[in-house]
Amino acid sequence: MNIKDIQKQAYKMACDKGHYDEDISVFHVMELVHIELSEFSSHWKKTGLYDWFEIADVFIILLGWFDHMDVFKFKYDTLKEYKNECVEHFPFKETSILEFINYIRIFLTCFSDQYGCCDHLDWSELIYCLEYLVGFCEYHQVDLEKYIIEKMEINKGRPYRNGDVN
Numbered sequence: 001m002n003i004k005d006i007q008k009q010a011y012k013m014a015c016d017k018g019h020y021d022e023d024i025s026v027f028h029v030m031e032l033v034h035i036e037l038s039e040f041s042s043h044w045k046k047t048g049l050y051d052w053f054e055i056a057d058v059f060i061i062l063l064g065w066f067d068h069m070d071v072f073k074f075k076y077d078t079l080k081e082y083k084n085e086c087v088e089h090f091p092f093k094e095t096s097i098l099e100f101i102n103y104i105r106i107f108l109t110c111f112s113d114q115y116g117c118c119d120h121l122d123w124s125e126l127i128y129c130l131e132y133l134v135g136f137c138e139y140h141q142v143d144l145e146k147y148i149i150e151k152m153e154i155n156k157g158r159p160y161r162n163g164d165v166n
Contacts, residue, residue, distance in 0.1 A: 003063070010064035013060075017160055055137060100132075
């Protein structure tokens with residue numbers, strides 16, 4: 001599936017579910033992503049298993065927000081194209097899950113810290129975040145695209161303004 005298509009579908013679904021009824025800030029989006037990462041690591045701590053739907057949610061949130069902000073800064077058009085490069089350059093192969101999630105949080109913090117002090121946002125920190133997540137999933141032989149598609153189907157069935165939005 002094309003990343004741009006996922007991005008547009010994620011944004012449309014978020015709008016349909018009321019997530020953009022009010023303008024949301026970069027801090028709100030980063031908070032949502034941190035929540036998904038916390039749910040991922042919490043599930044792992046409790047069960048010893050990875051809940052890949054939480055990582056899919058990170059992609060859905062960020063790609064939807066990228067579309068809202070009219071941003072498309074990806075090097076490749078599909079996740080499959082990213083897989084080989086991300087695995088080759090994936091720096092955390094021997095890293096524990098909690099250390100890995102902390103690295104991702106550092107990227108998110110770097111991105112949100114620049115907000116308000118710059119005239120423009122440097123999207124590269126968020127792109128790195130997504131690339132590392134692709135690498136992490138590929139290293140664990142997970143079909144991330146499948147989880148994203150399945151999670152978007154689950155989200156379609158959720159009620160309007162489900163969860164703590166805005």
